[in-house]
Amino acid sequence: MSGMDEAAPQLKLLLKQLDLDRLDRDLFLGDPGGGEGRLFGGMVAAQSVMAAYMTVDEGSLHSMHAYFLRPGRHGVPIRFVVYRIRDGRTFTTRDVVAHQAGEAIFQVTTSFTKPEEGYEYQEPMPQVLPPDESPGWEWGWKPEVGEEKQAERRWMRERPLEIRNAEPDYEKREGETPRRAVWVKMRGPLPDDERIHAAAIAYASDSGFLATARHVNAPGRSASASLDHSVWFHYPPRFDDWLLFTSRSTMAHAARALIQGEMFTREGRRVVSVTQEGLVRRPRESR
Secondary structure, three states: OHHHOOHHHHHHHHHHHOEEEEEEOOOOEEEEOOOOOOOOOOHHHHHHHHHOOOOOOOOOOEEEEEOOOOOOOOOEEEEEOOOOOOOOOOOOOOOEEEEEEOOEEEEEEEEEOOOOOOOOOOOOOOOOHHHHHHEEEEOOOOOOOOOHHHHHHHHHHHHHEEEOOOOOOOOOOOOOOOOEHHHHEEOOOOOOOOOHHHHHHHHHHHOOOHHOOOOOOOOOOOOOEHHHHHEEEEEOOOOOOOEEEEEEEEEEOOEEEEEEEEEOOOOOEEEEEEEEEEEEEEOOHHH
């Protein structure tokens, strides 16, 4: 693959994991890789995008709507079953269900479309620091326990995604809507393959997104998990450079929080929108 020599080891591993084995026409097998704790949901989403693309002859991914059903595990192969829901003249729909150890852990509906002329408008990109002036991402919700802090730093080091804080001076105040603005980029160039770019964006869209809803001033470590996740690709997927990933949590109730976000190119073009509902429980110390 082009650019592989320049890719960091973490990215090389991700690209290997996105290379699914085809067992049958609509049946694929993926390697989740090794690790500790529960499997990162963005990995399953990225592999599911690859499985869907491998059954589509024409069109680009323009939306995906997913449910995280059960926590995934490292070291256990994932079987991806693709259902051909629709093959239309403009739109193509595929459902993908990811199974691990005989149980469904993830389900996503994906929609693909062909290019078409239409109206064009968008809200402007927020004013933030450019990526070259943004510091490396330090979690705004820092745990007080040293072991947990080390685990989060290890999590960041092992990821194929580089994250920089676009608003390093931001501190949430009481009554304000929690927000987050980071620059994201893969640790090296991606192959010139739209499927991989789409999968990489799906991977990035779940990276730290739920952290937007965590209360800055709450002591201890809150329990959180993604419940559902939707991504809209407004342009054919490309992830060649830094993308500004902004998000805000506009609603929380009954231990569930809603997060909405956008991804912009350096030039200010909004290329992706993301929405997620997540489980966010208060830390035990504050319950």
